[in-house]
Amino acid sequence: MLSVPSGTSRGSHFFQPIPIFTAAILFRAVLLIYGHYQDQNSALKYTDIDYYVFTDAAKYVARGQSPYERDTYRYTPLLAWLLIPTVWNGLWFDFGKVLFAASDILAGGLIYRMLKRTYKMQTVPALKYASIWLLNPMVAQISTRGSSEGVLAFMVMALLWACLSRQWALAGIMLGVSVHFKIYPFIYAAAIIWWLDDKHSGSPHAIVSSVTVMDQVRNFINVPRLRVTIWSLFTFSVLNIWMFKIYGEPFLKHTFFYHLVRTDHRHNFSVYNMLLYLKASPASSSSLHLESLAFLPQLVLTLLVVPLKLAKSDLPSCMLVQTFIFVTFNKVCTSQYFLWYMVFLPFYLPRSRLMREPRLGISALVLWILGQALWLQAA
Numbered sequence: 001m002l003s004v005p006s007g008t009s010r011g012s013h014f015f016q017p018i019p020i021f022t023a024a025i026l027f028r029a030v031l032l033i034y035g036h037y038q039d040q041n042s043a044l045k046y047t048d049i050d051y052y053v054f055t056d057a058a059k060y061v062a063r064g065q066s067p068y069e070r071d072t073y074r075y076t077p078l079l080a081w082l083l084i085p086t087v088w089n090g091l092w093f094d095f096g097k098v099l100f101a102a103s104d105i106l107a108g109g110l111i112y113r114m115l116k117r118t119y120k121m122q123t124v125p126a127l128k129y130a131s132i133w134l135l136n137p138m139v140a141q142i143s144t145r146g147s148s149e150g151v152l153a154f155m156v157m158a159l160l161w162a163c164l165s166r167q168w169a170l171a172g173i174m175l176g177v178s179v180h181f182k183i184y185p186f187i188y189a190a191a192i193i194w195w196l197d198d199k200h201s202g203s204p205h206a207i208v209s210s211v212t213v214m215d216q217v218r219n220f221i222n223v224p225r226l227r228v229t230i231w232s233l234f235t236f237s238v239l240n241i242w243m244f245k246i247y248g249e250p251f252l253k254h255t256f257f258y259h260l261v262r263t264d265h266r267h268n269f270s271v272y273n274m275l276l277y278l279k280a281s282p283a284s285s286s287s288l289h290l291e292s293l294a295f296l297p298q299l300v301l302t303l304l305v306v307p308l309k310l311a312k313s314d315l316p317s318c319m320l321v322q323t324f325i326f327v328t329f330n331k332v333c334t335s336q337y338f339l340w341y342m343v344f345l346p347f348y349l350p351r352s353r354l355m356r357e358p359r360l361g362i363s364a365l366v367l368w369i370l371g372q373a374l375w376l377q378a379a
Contacts (some may be wrong), residue, residue, distance in 0.1 A: 015127040017112070024108060024134040028101040031144040032094060047097075051146025054096060058083040068250040074258050076181055077243050077251065079148060100143040104150030108134035110157040111346050118164045119347070129346040142336055149339045152182050157343060159185070160316060163192055166202055168224045172231025179232075180239040183259060184326055184340065187302040189232065191318045195311040196224045269333040269375060276331065298329045320344035335372070 014020070035046035057067035057080040067073050067080035085095040108130050115126035133139055133153075143150040155178040162171035171192070178185035201224035243251045268276065272294055302322045310318035323341035327333055354361035 012124040015124045015131075017123070017127065020127050020131060020134060021105065021109070024105050024140075027135065028105070028140050028144050031140055032097060032101070035097075035144055046145060048142075048145040048147050050148075051096060054079060054083050054146070054148070055086045055093065059087050062087045066247050066250060068247065068254050074254045075148075076239075076255050077247060078181065078239075079151075082151075096148075097144050097146050100146065100148055100150040101140070102150075103154040104139055104143045105134065107150065107153040107157045107343060110154070110161050111343070114157075114161055114164055115346060121350075125350070129350060132346050132349065133343055136342070138335070139339060139342065142339060147336050149336050152178065152185075153339060153343045155181060156185060156188075156340075159188065160319065163195070163315060166224070168227035169231050172228040172233075173235045175228065175232040176235025176237075176239065179236055183256065184323075187322050187326055188319055190303045191307040191311040191315060191322060192228060193225055194307045195315045195318070196222065196228065197312065198222065200312070200315075201225075269335075269337075269372070270331055271328065272331050294329060294331045298326050301325045301329075314347075316344050316347035320348050
C-alpha cells in the first residue's frame with residue numbers, strides 16, 4: 001500500500017473534487033473549441049487523422065456495411081458503433097472527441113476513488129496525484145484530437161478498481177472487453193492471476209502440503225482466480241464470436257492479425273524504428289526478419305519476469321512496469337501509447353524517488369519531453 005502524508009497543506013482549496021474536475025472539463029472544452037479554430041484556419045490540423053478513420057468507419061456501419069470498407073480501419077467494430085452519432089446530419093461530428101475526453105475524465109475519477117478508498121489517502125493528496133492524469137495537457141490533447149485512448153484508459157482503470165475492490169466477475173468482464181478493444185491489456189492477466197493469492201483475494205482455502213506438482217496446482221487454484229479467468233475468457237469469446245458472425249474474416253484480419261505483422265517507421269518511437277526504416281527501403285536486400293522477434297522480450301518480460309517479481313507486492317506498479325516494457329519493445333510506438341502507462345503514475349509516484357527528490361523528477365520529465373521533441377523533429 002502507498003504511504004503518503006495524511007495532512008492537508010496551505011493553498012489546498014483548489015484541490016477539492018469540484019474545482020479539480022471542473023478544471024479538467026473546462027480544459028478539454030477549451031481544447032475542443034481551439035481545435036475547431038485550428039482545423040479551419042491552419043494547414044496543420046488539430047484533429048488526428050485517426051479520428052477521420054473512425055468516423056468514416058461509423059458512416060459505413062450506419063449504412064449497414066462493414067467498418068472495414070474504410071481502408072486503414074484496424075480496430076474493433078465496437079468503436080465504429082460507438083461513433084455512429086457522428087454521422088447524424090453532420091451536427092454531432094465531435095461526439096467521438098467528447099466521448100473520448102469524458103472517458104479519460106472518468107478514468108481520472110476512478111484513480112481518485114482508488115487513491116482515497118483503497119490507499120487511504122486524504123482528499124488533497126489524492127487529488128494532487130489524480131491531477132497528474134486529469135490536468136495533464138498531453139492526456140487532454142490526445143483525447144480532444146480524437147484518439148480513443150481515453151476509452152481504453154477508463155476500461156483499464158475499471159479493471160484495476162474491480163480487482164482492488166474484489167469484484168472478480170467485473171474484473172474478468174473488464175479484462176475481456178479491454179483485450180477485445182485493444183490487444184495489449186492481455187498482459188495484465190498474468191499479473192492479476194499471480195497477485196490473487198489468499199492474502200489479496202480475501203478468500204483463504206485449504207492448503208495441501210506441496211509434495212507433488214498436482215498439489216502445487218491445487219494450492220494455486222482458488223475461487224477468485226477461477227472467476228476472473230472464466231469471466232474474462234467468456235467475455236472475450238462472446239465479443240469475438242459476435243463480431244466474427246457479423247463481419248467475418250475481415251474482423252479477425254484487421255482487428256488482431258494485422259497488429260502481429262504491422263511495421264510502421266513514421267513518427268515511431270520504437271527501439272526498432274531504424275531497423276524498420278531500413279527494411280522499408282527498396283534497396284534493402286536483407287533476408288533477416290529481426291523485427292519478427294520483437295514479441296520475444298515483450299512476452300518474456302511482461303508475462304513472466306515482471307509479474308513474478310512485482311505483482312504480489314504492488315499490483316498497480318506491476319501493471320505500470322508491464323505496460324512501460326510492452327510500449328518500449330513494441331514495433332510501433334506513437335505518442336498515444338505513452339498514455340497506456342501514464343495512467344498508472346498516480347499509484348506509483350507517491351513513494352517514488354522522483355517525488356522525494358524533486359531535482360531528479362524534474363530532470364526526468366524534461367529529458368522525456370525533450371527526447372520526444374528531438375525525435376519527432378528528425379522523423
